[in-house]
Every structure is written in C-alpha cells, then in structure tokens.
Amino acid sequence: MEIAIDIDDPMPLFAQLVSQIKHAVGSSALAPGNALPSIRQLANDLDINAKTVAKAYRQLERDSIIQTRGYRGTFVHPDAQANCTIDLDAIITGKLEATIIACRADGATDSEIRIAFSNVMNNKKGA
Amino acid sequence: MSVTVLFYCVFLCQIFVMSVYYPAQIHARISTVLRKYPPQTHPKFYPAPFDKLAGFQGARTLFYFALINGMTAGIGICILLYALQAGYKPSGNGEELLVTIFFFVQAAPQLLLELSTFRHFRKMRQARSQSQRSASLTPRHLSDYAPRPMIWMALIFTLICISFFIYTDLILNHRPMSAATSIFAVVLTNGFFIFMVRFFMRGPKLDPWQKTADRFKHARTQIRIYFVASIGMSVFLFLDNLVKLLDIAFLQPVIFSIFFQLLVIFGLGTMLRTLELDDIDFDVYRKGGEGSSKAG
Numbered sequence: 001m002e003i004a005i006d007i008d009d010p011m012p013l014f015a016q017l018v019s020q021i022k023h024a025v026g027s028s029a030l031a032p033g034n035a036l037p038s039i040r041q042l043a044n045d046l047d048i049n050a051k052t053v054a055k056a057y058r059q060l061e062r063d064s065i066i067q068t069r070g071y072r073g074t075f076v077h078p079d080a081q082a083n084c085t086i087d088l089d090a091i092i093t094g095k096l097e098a099t100i101i102a103c104r105a106d107g108a109t110d111s112e113i114r115i116a117f118s119n120v121m122n123n124k125k126g127a
Numbered sequence: 128m129s130v131t132v133l134f135y136c137v138f139l140c141q142i143f144v145m146s147v148y149y150p151a152q153i154h155a156r157i158s159t160v161l162r163k164y165p166p167q168t169h170p171k172f173y174p175a176p177f178d179k180l181a182g183f184q185g186a187r188t189l190f191y192f193a194l195i196n197g198m199t200a201g202i203g204i205c206i207l208l209y210a211l212q213a214g215y216k217p218s219g220n221g222e223e224l225l226v227t228i229f230f231f232v233q234a235a236p237q238l239l240l241e242l243s244t245f246r247h248f249r250k251m252r253q254a255r256s257q258s259q260r261s262a263s264l265t266p267r268h269l270s271d272y273a274p275r276p277m278i279w280m281a282l283i284f285t286l287i288c289i290s291f292f293i294y295t296d297l298i299l300n301h302r303p304m305s306a307a308t309s310i311f312a313v314v315l316t317n318g319f320f321i322f323m324v325r326f327f328m329r330g331p332k333l334d335p336w337q338k339t340a341d342r343f344k345h346a347r348t349q350i351r352i353y354f355v356a357s358i359g360m361s362v363f364l365f366l367d368n369l370v371k372l373l374d375i376a377f378l379q380p381v382i383f384s385i386f387f388q389l390l391v392i393f394g395l396g397t398m399l400r401t402l403e404l405d406d407i408d409f410d411v412y413r414k415g416g417e418g419s420s421k422a423g
Contacts, residue, residue: 007258
C-alpha cells in the first residue's frame with residue numbers, strides 16, 4: 001500500500017497524510033491491526049519533516065484511526081473503519097453553530113460571543 | 128618456510144584482488160553505465176556537474192581511476208620484490224601494520240569513488256523538481272533484510288569475542304587496558320554497523336528516482352554485508368588474539384591479509400554480483416520516465 005503527497009498542494013502536508021491514511025482505511029487497503037511505518041521511516045521516505053508525520057499520526061490517534069502500542073509501533077485501530085467516517089471537524093462546527101445561535105437568541109452580540117469564546121479557550125472564567 | 132611462502136602468496140593475492148580484479152570490475156561497470164545509459168536518454172541520472180561524465184571528463188576520470196589502481200599494484204609488487212630480495216620471513220614483529228597500511232592505500236580509490244557516489248546522489252536530490260512524493264505504508268523490519276540466523280550469529284559471535292577478550296586480557300593476563308581497548312573497538316565497530324543498518328533500513332532515500340524494488344534489493348545487500356562484516360570481524364579478532372596467546376604471532380600478517388581480502392570479496396564482491404546492471408531499472412532516469420514519484 002502506497003500513499004502519495006504533493007508538496008506544492010495548498011492543503012497542508014499533515015492533512016494530506018491524514019486524508020490518505022483515512023482513505024486507505026476506508027477502502028480496506030489497511031485493515032484493523034495492520035502495522036504502520038514509524039514516523040522517521042515515513043518522513044524519510046517522503047522527504048518531509050518528522051514533525052509533520054508526527055502531527056498527522058497524533059491527529060489520527062485522536063480520531064481513533066490508529067493506536068500506538070509502546071515500543072511495538074503504530075497499528076490501525078480495531079474500530080478504524082467506523083471511526084474514519086466520522087468527521088470531527090463537522091461535529092465541532094455543528095456544535096459551535098448551535099451554541100452561537102442560542103447565544104444570539106439570548107441577546108449576546110457577536111463581539112461578546114467572540115470575547116467569551118476566546119476567554120473560554122484560554123481557560124479564563126466569565127466574560 | 129611454508130608460512131613464508133604462504134605470506135608471499137597471500138600478499139600477492141591481496142595485490143591482485145584489491146588493485147587489479149575488483150577495480151577492473153568497477154571500471155567495466157561504470158563504462159557500461161556511461162555507454163548504455165548516456166545523458167541524452169537518461170538525463171535524470173546526470174545532474175550537473177555529472178552531466179559531462181559521459182564525454183571526455185568521464186573517460187579521464189576512469190583513466191585516473193585505473194592509473195591509481197595500477198600504481199598501487201606496482202607499489203605492492205615492489206614491496207613484494209624487495210621483501211623477496213631481502214629474504215624477509217614473517218616474524219610477528221608488527222609486520223601486520225604494513226599489510227594494514229597497504230590495504231588502506233589500496234582501498235583509497237574505492238573509498239573516494241564511494242564518496243563521489245554520495246555527492247552524485249545529493250546532486251540528484253537537489254535537481255529533483257518533482258512535487259509528487261510517495262511512500263509505502265508497510266513498516267520495514269530487520270528480518271525483511273537479513274535472515275534471522277545471520278542476525279543471531281552476528282550477536283552471538285560478538286558476545287563470544289567480548290567474552291574471549293575479558294577472559295584472555297583481564298582474567299588470564301591481567302591487562303585491563305588491553306581488554307578495554309579491544310572491547311571498545313568491537314563495540315565501536317558494531318555500533319557503526321548498527322548505524323549503517325538503520326540508515327539503509329529507515330534512513331533518507333539516497334537516489335530520489337530509484338524504484339522501491341531496487342531500493343529494497345540494494346538495502347538488503349548492504350545490510351547483509353554489514354552482518355557478514357560483523358561476524359567476520361569477530362572471527363578475525365578472535366583468531367588474532369588466539370595466535371598471540373599461542374605464541375604464533377608470525378601468522379598475523381597472513382591472517383590480516385586474508386581478513387582484508389575476505390572483507391572485499393564479501394563486501395564489494397557481493398555488491399557487484401548481487402546488483403547486476405541488467406536488473407536495475409534505469410528507465411526511471413529517462414526524461415519524464417516512470418518512477419519519478421516512486422519513493423518507498
């Protein structure tokens with residue numbers, strides 16, 4: 001199984017990697033339990049920075065597409081096929097939209113919502 | 128007497144193997160590549176300044192390579208004739224140092240060629256304008272490259288070698304410095320081998336156009352050579368210490384020379400035998416040729 005990236009593509013390299021690996025899982029080219037190459041191996045083969053591959057792997061691990069088993073390496077998650085259909089970005093966007101609509105209905109201005117959001121993101125109390 | 132004859136035969140063989148036979152093979156191989164895959168048809172193989180290699184510059188480089196090896200062989204023959212005339216007999220008084228120095232003089236042109244190859248690959252990587260890159264999603268394991276018995280043998284032989292040094296130098300002869308130096312040398316050399324094995328397994332791709340299959344074959348050959356070299360070095364150091372222990376150090380120059388020759392036969396020889404030119408895909412170096420995105 002091979003993946004291809006385009007370094008001139010406007011899409012970030014880590015996002016291309018995430019997308020390619022998700023596609024491989026979705027098309028059953030990678031089955032649950034299959035081993036993945038190490039970060040260094042993949043970075044060297046693609047001639048890109050290891051931090052880019054690490055970022056892609058972190059995102060895939062967060063989405064339960066892959067799992068790291070200590071020194072044994074990185075493997076495809078048992079529930080990867082089901083998880084790769086979940087679009088976390090769409091879920092987050094949906095929830096934020098719903099919250100913003102509710103805040104506006106309560107009379108909050110966009111500016112107040114932005115400040116409150118920023119404070120919450122920075123772990124500050126109150127608006 | 129028999130050891131003296133053996134030494135002369137082995138040293139003559141070293142001259143032939145290192146300065147005549149393998150340089151001639153390398154010379155023929157490079158000439159074939161330049162003739163069969165010229166820059167006109169395979170431009171990706173000749174990034175500047177290597178684009179002039181197929182012409183006069185290439186012929187001149189090959190001539191110098193042959194000349195240096197010829198001169199080295201001449202020096203070897205002169206040493207041999209001088210030793211014969213002086214009635215030299217191996218006595219174990221450090222003559223193995225001369226054998227070692229001569230080996231490095233013989234290996235110098237090949238080492239320079241190897242360095243030039245690294246420079247060639249760097250220029251190829253710099254010249255690559257392809258934005259598409261691809262890689263295999265299959266992890267690479269050591270057992271894919273070298274058979275398990277070979278890996279275990281290298282490990283066991285290294286441990287035996289270290290144990291032998293501890294026993295002979297530390298326990299038997301009470302020479303802690305000698306033991307430490309020998310063990311340090313074994314660990315350092317094997318450390319270098321491990322580094323190179325990792326480099327060929329997971330390191331950056333040297334030739335950006337090389338096909339996945341060719342890269343795997345090349346890496347497998349190199350990795351096996353490092354394992355054989357590790358086993359050979361352990362056996363060599365074991366024998367070297369054994370002859371000193373048994374007070375037959377006059378055999379040392381012979382053992383050193385044989386070791387160096389075997390190193391070349393199993394190293395360079397294996398590379399030349401295994402990686403046949405006809406089996407390598409040179410189409411990837413054609414203008415717009417396939418494999419431009421074949422990394423792996």
